Amino acid sequence: MNPQRRSQLRRELRGRAGHWRELVAAYGTPLLVLDPYRVAAQYSLLTEHLRGFRLHYAVKALPHPAVLTVLAASGSGFDVATGAEVDLLGRLGVPAARCIYTHPVKKPADIDHAHAAGIRTFVVDNPIEAQKFVGRDPEIEILVRLAFPNPSAKSDLSTKFGTDPTDAELLVKHVLAAGVRFAGFSFHVGSQGSSVTPYRDALRATLELTRHVERTLGVQATTIDVGGGFPVSYRDEMPSIGAVGAVIDQVLGNHHSFRMLAEPGRFVVADCMTLLSSVVGSATRAGRTWHYLDDGLYGSYSNVMTEDVHPPILALSEVDGDDVAMPTLEPVTLAGPTCDSADVVAADYPMPRLAVGDVVVSPTMGAYTSVTASRFNGIAETPIVVSSAR
Numbered sequence: 001m002n003p004q005r006r007s008q009l010r011r012e013l014r015g016r017a018g019h020w021r022e023l024v025a026a027y028g029t030p031l032l033v034l035d036p037y038r039v040a041a042q043y044s045l046l047t048e049h050l051r052g053f054r055l056h057y058a059v060k061a062l063p064h065p066a067v068l069t070v071l072a073a074s075g076s077g078f079d080v081a082t083g084a085e086v087d088l089l090g091r092l093g094v095p096a097a098r099c100i101y102t103h104p105v106k107k108p109a110d111i112d113h114a115h116a117a118g119i120r121t122f123v124v125d126n127p128i129e130a131q132k133f134v135g136r137d138p139e140i141e142i143l144v145r146l147a148f149p150n151p152s153a154k155s156d157l158s159t160k161f162g163t164d165p166t167d168a169e170l171l172v173k174h175v176l177a178a179g180v181r182f183a184g185f186s187f188h189v190g191s192q193g194s195s196v197t198p199y200r201d202a203l204r205a206t207l208e209l210t211r212h213v214e215r216t217l218g219v220q221a222t223t224i225d226v227g228g229g230f231p232v233s234y235r236d237e238m239p240s241i242g243a244v245g246a247v248i249d250q251v252l253g254n255h256h257s258f259r260m261l262a263e264p265g266r267f268v269v270a271d272c273m274t275l276l277s278s279v280v281g282s283a284t285r286a287g288r289t290w291h292y293l294d295d296g297l298y299g300s301y302s303n304v305m306t307e308d309v310h311p312p313i314l315a316l317s318e319v320d321g322d323d324v325a326m327p328t329l330e331p332v333t334l335a336g337p338t339c340d341s342a343d344v345v346a347a348d349y350p351m352p353r354l355a356v357g358d359v360v361v362s363p364t365m366g367a368y369t370s371v372t373a374s375r376f377n378g379i380a381e382t383p384i385v386v387s388s389a390r
């Protein structure tokens, strides 16, 4: 993390340190602190910059009831990918009409289950999937998922899902032959990309495809779903949501008639959760300082392993009190609590002097963290406490 980003985070986090100390005193560490107001704020930022879009929060990023409830109250739609996610929203009383089922490959029983719950929008990306809709409710609407490679993304989803745009016309024919409605196209430019141009290129190609299928098949695509992928600034600054919105507006222009959808996950929740962990032990190995934390790669920092995403880490003492001077930092290794040597959260990472019992803070720990954690070594999952700084 460069010094400017560290200073910026130290300023931003300063007012919250006292609240975190109280929570650590009450609950101990490791602890994830979830602030639902930050979810509402990110949702509202997205609505401001993705003008005219219907947003469907990607439940997989953080399916915590506090998140889903605040989004439901804000008017959000939801993007689900499994029967379990359908059931979770059902239990919270979210109307199925607000949900779209976007997994491109699913069991027929999953389609039955989602349809019985009231979901009518599904995604396909290959002919075998389209054939699963033969004989089903003709009111079902299908989005054809397109693949646009994006090497700049942390997770380039186009290798696993989506049809090559050159095969899309044939796939639309399969959808029509299945006897359900063809609604339009969806794509996902990959999660946590460092550039906005993949949105521009994918949207341009998709608009061209809508014109093409209208010419060749006489069908009108009414819906375009730009997926998720909106980047978050972890240790490095990333393009703002304003920059993403601007390229989308530029490509769409003012006079389109499409129903525009998006499926944001990371952008909505990354910022809402902060991890508080503490130093369990310290050692010097080959002349380097190691600190062992009570959370790691097999726990809340699972995103380091699964996505190569690197959240910022600061000492709580750095953001406590009014002292604005940067402490002396030395490069250390921060390791997780399991016996696996791969369980290293950060190497050669600048930290102030730390002692056993000191608390370290990682903001931006809401997306793809606790949800992909395991219980390796029998370590319990890190508790989540819902609490807003006063």
Ligand SMILES: Cc1ncc(COP(=O)(O)O)c(C=O)c1O
Residues within 6 Å of the ligand: 058, 061, 079, 102, 103, 157, 188, 190, 191, 192, 227, 228, 229, 230, 263, 264, 265, 266, 267
């Ligand atoms: C189909 C689909 N939509 C939306 C998302 C959310 O993406 P992000 O968290 O990058 O916004 C994902 C993430 O894997 C996805 O697979």
